[in-house]
Amino acid sequence: MRITVENVEKRYIDSNKQEVTALKNINCTIAEQEFVVLVGPSGCGKSTLLNIVGGLLSPSSGSVYFEGVQGKEPRLSIVFQEIALFPWRTVYENVIFGLEERGASKKEQQEKGRHYIEMVGLSGFESAYPKQLSGGMKQRAGIARALAVEPDLLLMDEPFSALDAQTRTIMQEELLSIWDRTKLSTLYVTHNIQEAVYLADRVIVMSRRPGEIKSIIPINLPKIGRDREEHRLEFERYVDQIWQLIRNDAQAALKEGE
């Protein structure tokens, strides 16, 4: 099953009654088992695009669709930047939320709940409430919740941007090892170029005002172990290539104070 974004455009009216084009002429696909990272400066509309793909926002024109659905309803799940765990549910109850809503049996909920809690390394915290967890552990629960529904497309909206640098590095490594086990089609949004090169099969670089696809860069490095010494030069070359593409836009974003 693959996901196609076709001619998507998003316009809205801002507070000064001006029409703003947030996204223009967006065309891309996410193949089965592919990890695609959207990277761009702030205000380039990357989160808007993710929300459109996630069915939480309608495009002004164009469409997003799954191809090759074999009679079953394709499933989506999202890992949010705001984490968005339900504070009144324990870790376990949060993780099985999607299964509950899908009407899965109690037995299935228990099996999958336990399986994915273990996968993100939260065993022993099943009955903790979110407020008792650190930022990194909260996001692990958020990831487990998204994995538990076994989605056809996993969307991740800057999932680690609220974490400190050390936790973030660890979470990136863990995400890769989880991805390696589940091989989920993933669309990941970030403004962090290193993160993009570290995680992606392909990086989609976006420009701002209007948000357009500037370039699509396949990362030809082994999926696991890109931080090893032998890949250092090539890794840096990708990072620099992307940085040169968005540098001017990032500076413009800074001046506008967004």
Added chain:
Amino acid sequence: MERAVHNQADQQPRQNIVNRLDFLDKKTPIYTPILGILGILIIWETLSQLEVVSALYLPAPSTILAMGWGMFTTGEIHTNLLASLIRLAAGFAIGASLGIVIGLILGFFRWLDAMFIPVVYSLFPIPKIALLPLFIMWLGVGETPKVTLIAIGVFFPILINTYTGVKNIDPSLIKAAVTFGAKPFNIIRKVILPGALPMVFAGLKVAASISLLLLVAAEMIAALNGVGAMILRYGNLMMTTNLMVGVLILSLLGLLFNRLLEWAERKLLPWK
């Protein structure tokens, strides 16, 4: 040379740096909360025993307690307290459940919100006790007008708190619920209701004191029994000690009500 400099520095007058925020961490012993109450009671008792204040105006705490025991054994307290409690419980239960349900609905459905919130805000400021004569006219002189009055009185603050609670729910939680396939009814049940619950409890606590106020006022205006009616009757007879027993009962009732709500809050909101 270096040594000499060091020695010289040693002889400089020095000033240790101390924690100036120490006072924030000062602990008080566990018995301090009762010291205040106890102190006031002792002063009150002494002034009464020395007859500085006349027993007609302010009887001694010990006299009030003794009288309270007497009224308890004759069963006078039972009948009045029971009558009051039934009115309070019925009125509060009806008003609170309607307030919560309607608050949730108005908070969730845009159309109803836009249509009815102006109505709520225009009825809310009416002092509810002013409606008692109207309710008596409509509903007769029995229990119904008093229960209705209390229900209406608690309905508005609970509705407004619930509504505000719904409006303040983190939109990302609703986004998450929708993403994971929740339908409108489950969004209300699993996100809106628990999300608004802390505000609902704030409303219940405000409503608790309003309900006591309305209970006593209604009983003083139009009742033969109940703690309010009892207080008014003894006031007319200038039987201050009996009157004070009534006041004491109301104070205990208020305290108990509050504790009950706090207990329920801890039970229902373990995640706070």
